[in-house]
Amino acid sequence: MPRNSGVIDLESLEAFFRPNSVAIIGASSDATKIGGRPINNMKIAGYRGGLYPVNPNYPEIQGIKAYPTLGAIKQPVDMAVIVVPAPLVVKSVQDCIDHGVKAAIILSSGFAEIDEKGAREQTLIGEMAAAAGLRVMGPNCMGTMNARTGMIATFSSGLIDRGPQSGGISIASQSGAFGAHCFILARERGYGLNLWATMGNQVDVEFADCLAFMARDPATDVVLGYMEGIRDPRKLVEALAVAKAYKKPVVLMKVGKSDVGSAAAQSHTASLTGSDAVFDALLRQYDVHRAATIDELFDVAYACTAKKFPTEKQLGIITVSGGVGVIMADAAADAGLDLPPLPEATQRRLKKMVPFAGTRNPLDVTAQLLNDTSLMQPMFEALLTEGGYPAALCFVASLGLNPMMMERLQPAMEGIARKYSDRLLVLSILARPEVRQSLEALGYLCYEDPSRAVHAIAALTRFGQAFADTRVAKPPPRLPRGAPALHAGQSFNEVDAKRLLAAAGIPVVEEVIATTSAAAARAAAKLGFPVVMKIVSADIQHKSEIGGVLLNVASRKEAEAGFTTLMRRAKKATPKATLDGVLIAPMIKGGIETIIGVQRDPVFGPVVMFGLGGIFVEVFKDVTFRIAPFGLDVAHAMIREVKGYALLKGARGHKPADVNALARALAQTSVFAAKHADALESIDLNPFIVRAKGEGALAVDALVITRP
């Protein structure tokens, strides 16, 4: 298990979440003011550690002894919460350093989010803290919480009347406002919290730090994350690796998917947003559930608190409404869950109990269940014992609004939960809060909307399958010995680009440049007819438009004549062009056009794109991405991810394509790109032809652009 092996220093974050003592620098005696709220919150929530208000003007604040300075406390202070106006923050940070504080949260705003001066001040704070080993959260953040210890170091106003319920959800939010909203949403939904942190301007501690800390924390069942931009991609990757190593589910919302969205995200934060498609691929690689809506974020996080992650995607459904049964079945198909039918014998037996029941799966007990609650136990048991589904979903409409009915059902619900404690048991139910809580206490997850319940189950199953996959990632392949280096500012014509890539182990079509018609004929004969002939000149971009490409050249004679034709056409169309000669290559027939591309992402560096060629890319944007470098396993995953994979597998009468050759080329390209990350701008292998199984794959055209 990774501990402090990487760039994240997890141990030093401890003081933000489990401090033995907290000082509030700039404490206010008004419990509704920003400097008063953290104290009031910790009082309400019953924090038992040392709590030291610092304010030179009062001997006591909110009934607690106050201190004129940090130095006057004379006790070790693990964490300081700084709430003073922005111009005084640097002084407070220095005080923290001087008095050996481990962690400082700067709630004060007025830094990089405001202007250049604020940004400089913030940088100074970062440098001071780094030099002294003080960890800083913020500035312009809403602080941290630990719901179990009552350590509520935030000025979020949502807490004034009621503290958080303690539970297994830890929340990391880059945005304070969003973090506060999540806190209140969790409370309103009745979800229990563990740790909570908001990072604000992230001068030191950033989202990835908190994610990693929470992922390693044993009391955290699930990390609910919200991020806007990525500061240090290495930290993010490390944090995701920690979560994966600890098999801790992460449910993440990252905003900025659409164009307008991205513009808003950038005006809102200082950090770069990065290419969303790349980020998305990264999350998939690390089995993170990316939520598109707040509802989904909470639905899935809540689901994880059941701590049951099915490794098989079979779902058994019971319903009191045939129609809702179908809705759930449709949702299951959408979500990739299977609904295998109950065994025939079971179906016959159940049919005897309720003659007009639907008994396949969904098991439609009909509204009869509401008239005869004694049906619940045998029906549910049949599903779980004879159906053997790892997960079961039961739609009981508004049964939870009827306390009398629920009381009658209670023994059955208890019995089932006890007997099948290894299964994921989910109810779709309209219920009063106290009914829901008692069902949750038995181990049931409760959702109002049946489709949302299905999608939550599917998310748990994806986690379960990912956690069960213990295969170690394949290492990226090596570059061949003597592969030439790439330097910024180099430029390549098509032929040079292909030679460079070939030397790096990427298969390219064999080709020859001829500078006389006799040489052209010889080369063509050697390559084997038919061949393609193209004019080669760095000055001619669009060869086809000037007639600079000849296809299907079938004989020596044609090749000789072709050379003359191409040279004449090029001279006529572009008299000043320097002509390097004529390229001769075998004419590749058949195979499937794909594209392999590399782009330098501002956040993640070289990123490899794969997709099927032509219209697939242009019309359907059927492409996928990975951060370079990667191994064969990831390359195969990319190939399987595109919809056009059906063609590679052999749809439409094609023979299965040489997917292994393709995967090797992808991995090799990723390694080459990563090796030359600093010099490389982009690579474009298009078309990259994948031939039938065993026949390999070839880049027919290649473009390599270096950074200027």
Add this chain to the structure above:
Amino acid sequence: MPRNSGVIDLESLEAFFRPNSVAIIGASSDATKIGGRPINNMKIAGYRGGLYPVNPNYPEIQGIKAYPTLGAIKQPVDMAVIVVPAPLVVKSVQDCIDHGVKAAIILSSGFAEIDEKGAREQTLIGEMAAAAGLRVMGPNCMGTMNARTGMIATFSSGLIDRGPQSGGISIASQSGAFGAHCFILARERGYGLNLWATMGNQVDVEFADCLAFMARDPATDVVLGYMEGIRDPRKLVEALAVAKAYKKPVVLMKVGKSDVGSAAAQSHTASLTGSDAVFDALLRQYDVHRAATIDELFDVAYACTAKKFPTEKQLGIITVSGGVGVIMADAAADAGLDLPPLPEATQRRLKKMVPFAGTRNPLDVTAQLLNDTSLMQPMFEALLTEGGYPAALCFVASLGLNPMMMERLQPAMEGIARKYSDRLLVLSILARPEVRQSLEALGYLCYEDPSRAVHAIAALTRFGQAFADTRVAKPPPRLPRGAPALHAGQSFNEVDAKRLLAAAGIPVVEEVIATTSAAAARAAAKLGFPVVMKIVSADIQHKSEIGGVLLNVASRKEAEAGFTTLMRRAKKATPKATLDGVLIAPMIKGGIETIIGVQRDPVFGPVVMFGLGGIFVEVFKDVTFRIAPFGLDVAHAMIREVKGYALLKGARGHKPADVNALARALAQTSVFAAKHADALESIDLNPFIVRAKGEGALAVDALVITRP
């Protein structure tokens, strides 16, 4: 406006929803029993019409005078609710007929949903009623309601304690259990209802009848529908036309999308499910919002009660959280809404009010709005006046949980709602129910989840744009005079199929059958080289496999030789085949491969499919459907609907394709298919080549299969 012009008799349905008097046949004095509940419900809800319990054993039921028989009532009875056991239902129906009852609801179950005997009984009831002009709802249904009049003719148990709140949502549900669930969901969400109906086994009145009735009802703002199968497609189409004519929004859930789903739907109802893709196309054609989840069904129906349907897709957003601003912007992009920025001058002015605000759109006022509620009015006004957006969405987090804050905001919210009563005003807010109600009373729609709010706004905008489109549908084109008839049991080889279609006005490639090599050469020369040559034989299905196709035949000499080659190959491969000769056709180069297909749908009859050819169909299933026949407008809509339309428009360096020729062919095919609906099984024009603009389109291969 269509009234009773079609197959739906709207006037006779009146008695189900606004009866002046109701008799309960099989009334029970136990208010919790199925025969007692309707009476109890109507008492609670304050129904003021005549209420006549019928039961020979009691002089009084639930405090109301009871009658031994229907005949004993001696007053006109508009509607009878039949709750007697199944074997007694026929007798009760006869009583209704004998005493001039207009409408009978049969709540009793035990008919087609149970067994063959029940089905026969049900058929008998239907025949009796039809002969006598009695309208019947059910059997095996949950009845009807009118929330305004307190006419609650149902045994749904959800009503026992509290009646429905009256409002603008009318609910039509084929399934009783689902209808009851909807009723309770609406009540729990605080949504007001108008009419409610469940059709059960639909022996007479079916889903489409109720949909049409509600759509024409002025007190109905929106019809929320739930259906499982389609009995009479003509009725459904007519009901949809009524809703469209009255510009009444319809939000519909039809289950049975997935394979498993369809199986469940069929076991649950007797009616056919039909092809879901066809049904989907039909709903799009009639501007119905099809909901995939119950949440969506209710979100959109509720939105319609604001009765504001923007005709432009611009949205202005205010937020107290930059992050949620981005989430809403992402959702808007997903939902097809635009977020044009505020004018520069406005942005500068707002920036002065809140220096760190994001002022484009979303307008991110930041949590500052929560500290300074006086910002709400000027910010909101700037958005609506200077931004001029037809719809505005304001995210205020959990503000609605804080009564003090809401009180302070009240004047601003009132002022804005009054001044901008023409705009769609939506809040995303966590609020106590009473806060939400007071905001709704001012005219705001309130959603908890911001993404769901955006999607509801998008749905209203789609309705608005559809309602604003007053273009009359184009009539289907005519078939050419003398187009030959099609008969069941006919069979066609490729050549005959093309001739048939050509005579129906569908463009096909010109071709000639030659029976000698000399004739082949003459025909080829006449058509112009190069040509394609194919063996013609009803006995040879796969021509290519036996080498029965020659491409690029370039001269008379090649054509002569080609004839001989093809005849020899065919004889060798299939010695017993009858060879009709060799088909000669010009070789069509370029253009874009599309597919036009016709399939006979069990519910809707001939249905036309359109899509781009090859991999588009096979890998991406990028096709669309319409029920035949249709005009050029619908044909153009189909063409625009497929993703591959980008190619037809001229992507990837193609010239724009002759979309008009394609549309003509689609419409013409639909007319031909509709004309021969009884004889036709399927048509397959594949490939149907669409050439450059002005150059037309042609079926290269054609297959016509008739019903046996």
